[in-house]
Amino acid sequence: MFRLAFKNAKSHLGRFLLSIIAVALGTSFIIATFCFQTAINSTIDSAYASSLNADLFVRGVPETQSSISVSQLSGITQNRQQIDVSLAEKIKELPDVQIAYPNINKSIVAVSKDEKPIYSLGTIMLRGIPENFLQFSGWTLESGELPQADNEIILEKQTAIQGNLSVGDTTKIVDDKDILDVRIAGILKAPLLAPGELLVGMNQSQAEKRYISDGKVSQIAVWGKFAGEKTAASIDNLRDEIKNILPNDSHAEVISGDQMRQELSQNVKDNIGFVNTFIIIFAIIALFVGCFIIANTFSMIVHESLREYAMLRAIGASSKQVFSTVIFQALVIGVFGSAIGTLLGTALIQIIPLILKNFGTDINISVLPNIWQILIVFAVGITISLISAIFPARKAGKTPPVQAMSEAALPKPIGIVRIIVGAYFLISSLSSIILIMNFDYFTNTLGLHSLENYKSFLASGAASGTLLAVLLLSPLFIKPVIWVLSSPLVFFSRVSGKLAKGNILRNFKSSANTSSALLIGVALVVCCSVLASSVQTSVSSIITNNIKSDFIILSQNLRMPKSVIDKVKQDNSLASVNPLYISQLKINSEATPIISVEDTFFKNNLDLETFSYVGDPNEALEKGELIVPKYLAASQNFALGQYITINGVDKDKVEKDKKTIEQNVKKSVLEWAQKNLKQPDDSIIEQIKNDETKKVMPDLPVVEKQFRIGCIADIMVMPGIIINHKDFDAITMSEQQVLFRIFVNLKAGENSEIVKNELQNKVKDYYTISVLDKNGLNSILGSTVNIVLNLIYGLLALSILIALLGIVNTLTLSVVQRTREIGLLKAIGLSNSGLTLMLGLESFLIAIFGTVLGVVLGINGAVATQTALKDSGLSDLTISYNNIAVFVGFVVVFSVIACLLPARRAKKLPILEAIAAD
Amino acid sequence: MVSQLKAYKVFKKYGKAETEVVALDYVDVEISQGQFTAIMGPSGSGKSTLMHTLAGLDSINSGEIFLNNIKISNLSQKKLTKIRRDNIGFIFQQFNLVPTLNARENITLPLDIAHKKVDFEWFDKIVNIFGIKDRLKHRPSELSGGQQQRVACARALVTRPAIIFADEPTGNLDSKSSGEVLNFLKQSVDEFGQTLVLVTHNPRAASYADRVLVLADGKIIHDLAKPSYDQVLQVFKE
Numbered sequence A: 001m002f003r004l005a006f007k008n009a010k011s012h013l014g015r016f017l018l019s020i021i022a023v024a025l026g027t028s029f030i031i032a033t034f035c036f037q038t039a040i041n042s043t044i045d046s047a048y049a050s051s052l053n054a055d056l057f058v059r060g061v062p063e064t065q066s067s068i069s070v071s072q073l074s075g076i077t078q079n080r081q082q083i084d085v086s087l088a089e090k091i092k093e094l095p096d097v098q099i100a101y102p103n104i105n106k107s108i109v110a111v112s113k114d115e116k117p118i119y120s121l122g123t124i125m126l127r128g129i130p131e132n133f134l135q136f137s138g139w140t141l142e143s144g145e146l147p148q149a150d151n152e153i154i155l156e157k158q159t160a161i162q163g164n165l166s167v168g169d170t171t172k173i174v175d176d177k178d179i180l181d182v183r184i185a186g187i188l189k190a191p192l193l194a195p196g197e198l199l200v201g202m203n204q205s206q207a208e209k210r211y212i213s214d215g216k217v218s219q220i221a222v223w224g225k226f227a228g229e230k231t232a233a234s235i236d237n238l239r240d241e242i243k244n245i246l247p248n249d250s251h252a253e254v255i256s257g258d259q260m261r262q263e264l265s266q267n268v269k270d271n272i273g274f275v276n277t278f279i280i281i282f283a284i285i286a287l288f289v290g291c292f293i294i295a296n297t298f299s300m301i302v303h304e305s306l307r308e309y310a311m312l313r314a315i316g317a318s319s320k321q322v323f324s325t326v327i328f329q330a331l332v333i334g335v336f337g338s339a340i341g342t343l344l345g346t347a348l349i350q351i352i353p354l355i356l357k358n359f360g361t362d363i364n365i366s367v368l369p370n371i372w373q374i375l376i377v378f379a380v381g382i383t384i385s386l387i388s389a390i391f392p393a394r395k396a397g398k399t400p401p402v403q404a405m406s407e408a409a410l411p412k413p414i415g416i417v418r419i420i421v422g423a424y425f426l427i428s429s430l431s432s433i434i435l436i437m438n439f440d441y442f443t444n445t446l447g448l449h450s451l452e453n454y455k456s457f458l459a460s461g462a463a464s465g466t467l468l469a470v471l472l473l474s475p476l477f478i479k480p481v482i483w484v485l486s487s488p489l490v491f492f493s494r495v496s497g498k499l500a501k502g503n504i505l506r507n508f509k510s511s512a513n514t515s516s517a518l519l520i521g522v523a524l525v526v527c528c529s530v531l532a533s534s535v536q537t538s539v540s541s542i543i544t545n546n547i548k549s550d551f552i553i554l555s556q557n558l559r560m561p562k563s564v565i566d567k568v569k570q571d572n573s574l575a576s577v578n579p580l581y582i583s584q585l586k587i588n589s590e591a592t593p594i595i596s597v598e599d600t601f602f603k604n605n606l607d608l609e610t611f612s613y614v615g616d617p618n619e620a621l622e623k624g625e626l627i628v629p630k631y632l633a634a635s636q637n638f639a640l641g642q643y644i645t646i647n648g649v650d651k652d653k654v655e656k657d658k659k660t661i662e663q664n665v666k667k668s669v670l671e672w673a674q675k676n677l678k679q680p681d682d683s684i685i686e687q688i689k690n691d692e693t694k695k696v697m698p699d700l701p702v703v704e705k706q707f708r709i710g711c712i713a714d715i716m717v718m719p720g721i722i723i724n725h726k727d728f729d730a731i732t733m734s735e736q737q738v739l740f741r742i743f744v745n746l747k748a749g750e751n752s753e754i755v756k757n758e759l760q761n762k763v764k765d766y767y768t769i770s771v772l773d774k775n776g777l778n779s780i781l782g783s784t785v786n787i788v789l790n791l792i793y794g795l796l797a798l799s800i801l802i803a804l805l806g807i808v809n810t811l812t813l814s815v816v817q818r819t820r821e822i823g824l825l826k827a828i829g830l831s832n833s834g835l836t837l838m839l840g841l842e843s844f845l846i847a848i849f850g851t852v853l854g855v856v857l858g859i860n861g862a863v864a865t866q867t868a869l870k871d872s873g874l875s876d877l878t879i880s881y882n883n884i885a886v887f888v889g890f891v892v893v894f895s896v897i898a899c900l901l902p903a904r905r906a907k908k909l910p911i912l913e914a915i916a917a918d
Numbered sequence B: 001m002v003s004q005l006k007a008y009k010v011f012k013k014y015g016k017a018e019t020e021v022v023a024l025d026y027v028d029v030e031i032s033q034g035q036f037t038a039i040m041g042p043s044g045s046g047k048s049t050l051m052h053t054l055a056g057l058d059s060i061n062s063g064e065i066f067l068n069n070i071k072i073s074n075l076s077q078k079k080l081t082k083i084r085r086d087n088i089g090f091i092f093q094q095f096n097l098v099p100t101l102n103a104r105e106n107i108t109l110p111l112d113i114a115h116k117k118v119d120f121e122w123f124d125k126i127v128n129i130f131g132i133k134d135r136l137k138h139r140p141s142e143l144s145g146g147q148q149q150r151v152a153c154a155r156a157l158v159t160r161p162a163i164i165f166a167d168e169p170t171g172n173l174d175s176k177s178s179g180e181v182l183n184f185l186k187q188s189v190d191e192f193g194q195t196l197v198l199v200t201h202n203p204r205a206a207s208y209a210d211r212v213l214v215l216a217d218g219k220i221i222h223d224l225a226k227p228s229y230d231q232v233l234q235v236f237k238e
């Protein structure tokens, strides 16, 4: 019987190859998705292995509620205590420690040779580089030397390439304090970097002087001296040694470098969690599209072979024999298809490093699928091949031969189960949509308040439910839709149009399935693009309607040096300059963003009419009360008039303590001088200062301050609790106050273009600060959305590409099936161009069916999502028909191109042999 | 009588070297207008090959073929397609119809392809002759084998081709339906002066013909004008 299976496959080599291609297409898509995920994860993992490669780290224990520190700010929630710099000296004295030094990591801006900020995926980090860095770090010096003087820096090679900078060049870096003119002393090469990671080094002692203000750091990096091999055990030993010498009150803990790196990469992974979620969704889509293509091709092929099986049965083969022939063939197809698909998918995904390279990252990680992923892909490929083949084969085995022979000619009807399940999805998702559209009626009028919690669930259910319903039911309505779509075609190109229509309707089920693969990709792209443009218009309507200011000044790395304010204020064509500071302070032991504004802020800059609020915002500001955003009030149960407690810094006590410390230091310096009979040098004074600070003020003194909630408002542009600047200043250290925005208004009669240019000139030296009018603000927000979108589009384009290849496959298969018919048409005079036109129209009709449904479903999904998220800020729905039209045009053009390959095959068919074919 | 189709020294072989088969061995033949020519001969004698080459469906190794004084033996495929479309009708042994089109659409298909108008008077006439008037809305799968062949005949006639080739059009039919189809074909020759070349194994069918060519091993061995049934049978026995 296997010989029969083999012969059967051999005589229908074309069909056999096409089904292998179908499986390969489907599985390649899946494997590409897997590889993409592996690539992202392994890039993150391996990157930290090298760029943060100390053996051990000493860091603060997690922050308790009572203590608070300066570091807590900078916009990042860093809930660990700071530790004393002096611990590094102590650790260094251990015999097994090679070196220990405070790890300084500051986000900065560096300027390229052509005076522009160097861009990267994240921010550029500045590191302290100790004298003997090269001996222990594994980094190598490319050229020049390590930085010594205080105006020297060293660049990691990637940064140097990005900035087009070389040794001896002078450039600028901007940190949160100032702009520095620096000379490039050398270029270092890190063994490996994370994607987009850019590093700048500064002499360790210079960096300490510049960035350590109160003798505290967040980390100390430690390298050990190991007698033999460096093993996990030897590192653990060293860790215990260090642990033993840490004072009890140091609030410090020791962890191995591995653990640190693991935590960090987990952090990054959590941060890009949306990417992972997206990839999982994408993998599901991949599976879906893959299955569709495989199952579809198979059903066509098996259907075609039914007559042959019936013939075999008629000449005496048992149904078991027929069945096992089919299964054997399906198995071979599954195995070969999956193997080719694995290779194809792996090849496709090799493009990713090339893309990352464009972002300035050189990753030499080979993204190869692991054994599990390959096994999964094979399992999927084989299982779907088998399932797709089993049902028709069983039927072929069971039905009496003659009946099977005559039935083979008729198209298979749609399964009743399919219709029932589809109808179920359709009805339930339609009712969800009705529910969402009339949500207020149901929740308020009918009192079904508990529905409120399920709104987004309902929305996503409705969107995906309709998608499933349409996928299941599409064979039902492909007939009327194709009738309508094809009528103009039949009118304009009588023969080809009529033939194309007939061919699609003859195999309506497989036509519907082929277009479904396309439908899914199109629906997702349209949904994403509608949502994206809705986000953009929602945001920009807030900007245009709610903001009155002429300009907003902001920095691409969030934090601006305070000196900017003075520079801006020098301009005397301005009517008002209102800086905004932000800080994270604890309320109910939870770090909460607090924004400080001046009393005049609302009057000058916002159109309060356009916001919904309770209480009076202006009055609240003047009285020193808080303005709480609605979402926060809802989640924390804050009510108007309620008092809440903010944990801040007791600045009076800080001032007093500082005076005490100063006096103590003076005293100690004198004592030291008397004892040692010479004046102490800088480092000793520094040491004394640290000791005294530790004695008098081990932690910043905390004050708990009560504030009344004077207003609860829904102000999208202000992402935190708003407070009067005077009150804010009283409970925060200057380092804690992050200047993140400046709102500016012109005097009446000033030309806004001229002033904008003036302002831009003033902040030019900071490199990352921009002066934006409303349009500029809109386009900046738009471009962020676009970056995310492009990633999504890129991957979805792959799914559409594969769906289009699916059309090529189906069409080629149908050309093979119609060999005789095509021969006949050619014999009675259908020209090659007529033939191509016929196939082009078929491809076009299938594609347009999928695309039209996809567009409808995509918009449907976007509308459902928008309705659900209306209250969370997605106020507008914008369907950019232009984008969709361009997109549909693109799919149509490609679908027509898709017919060329099958058409070539049809053209090459010799007439006489085609007619004689069986 | 005017010669519509002339073929001189047509030579056609298949395969190469050891597997070489000479299908047509320097055949000369002329087909006159309005004539019903039957081609007979044992299986493998080259009947189909002769028809295909005369109709421009197949190439020849040497020789010349003229249709209405146009030399078609060395034309490009593109030109041949046009000539076939405008001048030649075909009826194959089976699978003559496009399954997705109904009988009417199948009949008018050659006109549609050539972007020509349907001459309804003519259409009705043919449809009546072939007795398929009430079957026009049916798909091929809903027609019997005989009806399908009659539709195929109607399609071949509808363009008023210069010449119709039919390769065993009744080979799959029982004697009653095959008799019907042949009668209709004969009628079209008599009434409309249609030129017809018919390959057949049926001596009865051949006896309807104005002329019978008998092939053997790629050569014409007999050329009989208006043979009687007995004459045909006589040839058959050889």
Ligand SMILES: Nc1ncnc2c1ncn2[C@@H]1O[C@H](COP(=O)(O)OP(=O)(O)OP(=O)(O)O)[C@@H](O)[C@H]1O
Residues within 6 Å of the ligand: B014, B015, B021, B022, B023, B041, B042, B043, B044, B045, B046, B047, B048, B049, B050
């Ligand atoms: N495509 C081909 N390749 C090789 N040889 C062929 C081909 N077509 C026909 N032949 C050979 O050419 C010779 C003539 O074939 P042809 O089909 O013309 O015979 P025929 O008279 O029509 O026979 P039948 O009555 O069985 O239809 C035969 O020997 C056949 O084997």
Ligand SMILES: [Mg+2]
Residues within 6 Å of the ligand: B047, B048, B049
């Ligand atoms: Mg023959």
